[in-house]
Amino acid sequence: MHLYSYLLQMMELELKKLEDTIKSIHEEMFYLREREEQMQNINRQTNSRMGWLSFLSLGICLSVAGLQLWHLKTFFERKKLL
Template sequence: MRTNISGFALVLILGLFFTQIHSLRFDLESGKSKCIAEDIKSNSMTVGKYHVVNPNEGYPLPDSHKITARVTSTYGNSYHNADNVPDGQFAFQTAEAGDYMACFFAADHKPPITITVDFDWKTGIAAKDWTNVAKKGSVEVMEMELKKMYETVQSIHDEMFYLREREEEMQELNRSTHSKMNMLTFVSVLVCLSVAGLQLWHLKTFFEKKKLI
């Protein structure tokens, strides 16, 4: 039983780390945009860097291979803006929880071209450069490892509370939806019975006038 719990905890921790690191390469057609969303909790550090891949290795990057980048929060707050650049980076601490969107746009060209973009986005523990922390503070190896462990545990703790809050929000939404559906069902049944009653009354009145009953 303890082995199963340990294995589950290991999978959970690894899953948390993997969801905190997003490195990808994608193609962006001229005149079009592409957006990447990341669900980040509040008070979490996030860093990202991107660059246009040179289609001709060993030669200068063509002037046409430049992009516009925007990073915004779920509430529309802007955290990064860059126009007509070959590369860039951003770093900030989130003020609110939710989906953060990184959007890239390539200017229109005739004939159309395809730009390859390399994008690396990290959040939480993965966003902290521990090597630089050790160099700047002259921290001993053991102290550094302990700090990393503490930050990891704190991150997992915060992630668990964040997931619990999201679960409570979903449960509240389900309860609200269920209550509205019950009310709608009751109103529908009431309307159907009322219509049926009116139809019976109308038929009865009609037959009485015709002296059929």
């Protein structure tokens, strides 16, 4: 009977260790899910900002091109080449 009791205690100890390990893994999985969600939100925000920045850059380039055309036109009109 003593051996049986000892084996039972050893199994109980191993099961508690396994339970602790499972709890630890479970908590880590929840933490990783939260981090993944945060990273996805940051990724979406960054993509959105890059989209707006590209449109802003395009607008600035077109504005500068328009100013260059206007400047060249007025320059040639003053020189009476146009």
